[in-house]
Amino acid sequence: MSSKPTVVIIGAEVGGLAFAITLKRRLGFEQFTIFEKASEIGGTWRANIYPGSSSDVPIHWYSLSTELRPSWKKSHGLQPEIQAYWIELAEKHDLYSHIMLSTKVVSATWDPAKQLYEVLYEEIASGTRHSTTAHIVISAVGILEIPKIPYEIEGVSTFKGESFHSADWRNDVEFHNKRVAVVGNASSAAQFVPAISEDSTTEVVNFIRTPSWFNTRPHIPYTDTQKWVFANVPFAMKLHRSLIAFEMDAPVLLPRSERARKARVENMTKYILDHTPRKYHDKIIPTYPPGCKRIIADSGYLASFYRPNVNLNFDGIAKILENGILTTKGEVIPFDVIIYATGFIGDNYPVDVRGMDGTSIREYYDRMGGPTAYLGTALPGFPNFYMMTGPNTGTHASTLFVEEVQIDYCLQLIKPVLDGLVSSFQVTSEATYIYNKRLEKRLTDSVYSQCSSWQRVDGTGKIYNPFPGPTFLYWWWLRQPNWDHYKAVNAGRWLRQRYLHMLYGTIKAFGLIVCLWAYRMQRRALLKVLETYYRKLLTKIQPILLGVKR
Structure with missing residues (x-):
């Protein structure tokens, strides 16, 4: 590729921040910019400052899995505490040097010839507009943005x-x-x-x-002893988090x-x-x-x-x-x-993003009868464009966990691009159609179809927000990309590496089978030697035994 790959993240809400942290931590990648229209990071937790604003999900599962905190005050975090947590993480990982605050993305348009997005952004205070380019665009505006x-x-x-x-x-x-x-x-x-x-x-x-409908959700304070255990006993905090996840997901599994x-x-x-x-x-x-x-x-x-x-x-x-x-x-x-x-307003994508044929995401949604995506993450016709909490990713559990699942999935798609092995990946229309038909069947048979709701277009149309299943199922579906569902451009080197990697894996597996077979044969040979020795021994002692009996 002719230039060093770059990434643009639209929105400094928690999904965008988590994506940026993962880019730095796991890939050591620094060539990214986060555009945030507000004057501070945090998204929901910056905006929702009304009295009593708190997480619905227990806070230990509404934290970044790589940045657990033993000192949370209560079982559910209040807005000031959660916002402070994300500001602290942004400072810890030096994200502010990558963030342009009070700056909104006006448009992002894919250029098929250059294999990148032309991004137009605006300084909100002055109205001055500038342009940049990005090989990959991550949408982290959230579904509840307007x-x-x-x-x-x-x-x-x-x-x-x-x-x-x-x-x-x-x-x-x-x-x-x-x-x-x-x-x-x-x-x-x-x-x-x-x-x-x-x-x-x-x-x-x-x-x-x-x-x-209501469920009781008391905010239970953590004792100093509990906080000490979380901070000092290995795996205690991770176990606590896992138990919360199981408790919330188990009722939906069956x-x-x-x-x-x-x-x-x-x-x-x-x-x-x-x-x-x-x-x-x-x-x-x-x-x-x-x-x-x-x-x-x-x-x-x-x-x-x-x-x-x-x-x-x-x-x-x-x-x-x-x-x-x-x-x-x-x-x-x-x-x-x-x-x-x-x-x-959840069914109207707020940014003018245009793909291969100049179609915008809004136009694509209209054509599909409402928000539609593959795995809630990728859109056909929009290469190298990925969404955090896209259509049908709403669960009863932790939104942040869902975003981490999406980030792990997206990293597998963008790493070959960042390594210069592929120009772009684009999900196919066929894969998107089959996936959404699968969702539609589940949603039609689910409780979500039995009332008028903001989660449906115009209240009674397409069900575009909930995921019809446990969070574990969503994780399972996104654990690794099905590469047959994507079109890759300029992917020769990547395909060769992938082939060699598969060949290496096959050879390793074959070698393991051979070793096990050889070990088994050795055991059989050993048993045969022991059997022969035993028979010879019996032959020698049998006359003695018979003589004793006589």
């Missing part, structure tokens, strides 16, 4: 008070002696409603369109029986009713099965409904007024602040 404001509700932009999305939290907004409307009741609301309602002068009305599903509904229903005021019991239980939408971790949300300054409203919103909200029942409720906890 906050969703419900503009379908009339009057959203007419409200005269303070209003914002929970992902764009306003620390300058004061809630003391204020009337606050919270629109939405999923993960974010479940975390910040208990926090903001601790002040009894803050009147909170939580507007709920569709009830959610299909639930009808009896088990019924028992699960009964138990979760009982949990919700036992932890909420009786006046909400006829409206608070979902009508869809658990798991169709994300099950919410309850760490105080349901208990907050007992507070006199917290009320739930199930009437529906007809219109946003200048001074409040008009419900579908005609009631006008005045508010000083409206907080939208209404999720994200």
Whole structure:
């Protein structure tokens, strides 16, 4: 190849940072640049600064496997602690020298002749644009990158008070002696409603369109003894992490029986009713099965409904007024602040990336009826382009673990390019089609098809986010590339090396078989010698024995 290979990573969220750390640690590779549109790294953990923001997954499994930390305070990490962890790792691995903050990638276009991407980026403060090139582009923007404001509700932009999305939290907004409307009741609301309602002068009305299922998720502090054991006893922390992973993945490994599903509904229903005021019991239980939408971790949300300054409203919103909200029942409720906890737009890729024939990822998604990828990682027509947490990679478990699985997979594809042995790899349309048909069958037969959800295009279309199986299965499918599913360009040297490597492996295996065979033959020969000696011995002593008997 004519120039030294380079890598561009779009986004300094945890997947992008983990990819960069792995490039340096395992390949010793330094020719990469991370473009981050925000003023700091961290992605979700930089943006979601609302009170109570924390990990849903136990923090020891929501840490980088190569950077375990014995000093986590509780079983689930809070936003400031998690953000500090990633800043510390970025400093430890000297990532800031590779990161361009407050700089967004405007476009990345593949040049088939040069076998690289032309990347256009913009300094957000000045609007100045520059260009660079990259042989490999890694997308680490995440699937939940664009906050969703419900503009379908009339009057959203007419409200005269303070209003914002929970992902764009306003620390300058004061809630003391204020009337606050919270629109939405999923993960974010479940975390910040208990926090903001601790002040009894803050009147909170939580507007709920569709009830959610809840599991208890207490934040259990680690004792000093536990932290000492994690830090000083070999493998203790890794064992703890493995047990968490097993506990979270085991229930999904085997299909639930009808009896088990019924028992699960009964138990979760009982949990919700036992932890909420009786006046909400006829409206608070979902009508869809658990798991169709994300099950919410309850760490105080349901208990907050007992507070006199917290009320739930199930009437529906007809219109946003200048001074409040008009419900579908005609009631006008005045508010000083409206907080939208209404999720994200997940089915629209936010960067203009164009592949072989000039088609953009957005256009490819539209053509496929929604977000589509091979193993949630590669796209046909987009050589040397790989996605972290792409379509259908959402699991019930650790997102960071899924990203590490993807990184290990991608490294096997990009190393030959970085070594100058291949110009590009591109997944085939046929492999992508077969894989997604396989997913579609699993998803159609799964719980995800039994309700309207943000994980589906327009709520009821293609299911584009969840992975239909245990995390272990995803790891198994990505443990190594199926090279028959990829087209390689300028791959002569790599193919020869691969052939020689396979030949060497075959010779080693053959040699092992020969050695085992020879060992077995030696054993047989030894047994034959012993048998001959034994027979001779018997021949000699038999007359003696017979003489004794006589």
